[in-house]
Amino acid sequence: MPLELRGRPYVEQWEKCSTESWFDAVLRDGSLLQFRRYDDRLSYSFHDCPFAYQSFEDFAFEQAGEDWRDYADVLAEEYELARSSEMTERPATPIRYDFEPHLYTCGRHPAGHIHFGFERALLSNSA
Incomplete structure (x- = not known):
């Protein structure tokens, strides 16, 4: 799934997730929730609906x-x-939390981090 979404505009990403049913829940406003767990990785995503x-x-x-x-x-x-x-179309702010302890590097890559928005902004805790 990430490979199919990467590089697409956000509206196309949301539409692909919606039409392919790549979500665990749909909110009343059309926003999507995804919960993924694989190996020692966790990822929780909120795909804000880009349409009013x-x-x-x-x-x-x-x-x-x-x-x-x-x-x-x-x-x-x-x-x-x-x-x-x-x-x-309306402005949308997707949010994703990733926990990937195997990628932890002191001072360079946190084990857990939050992405706000479509690009690469993140907040992290270095635990």
Whole structure:
């Protein structure tokens, strides 16, 4: 997955993760959560949704009122159509925490670190 995402603009990364179901949870605003563990590595990612759109619940309530749950299946199709045609880009800030003790180098690379944003900014604890 990281190889397929690296070098792409952030919007394309988010879209790829979303369409390929490379996430563990989707928040109401379309942001994605990923939890990965392999060997002695941990990685927790928050992929902030780069689009401003209405939540399904709000859309459904506007369309059908209090009883929207009775029409959820039909409304889901309408929602996906409306959402895909009304994608307005907005600033997004993805966040990722990596714990990779095998990469620890004193003064050079921390075992645990947090990436804020799309580029390489990070905060670390050198434990």
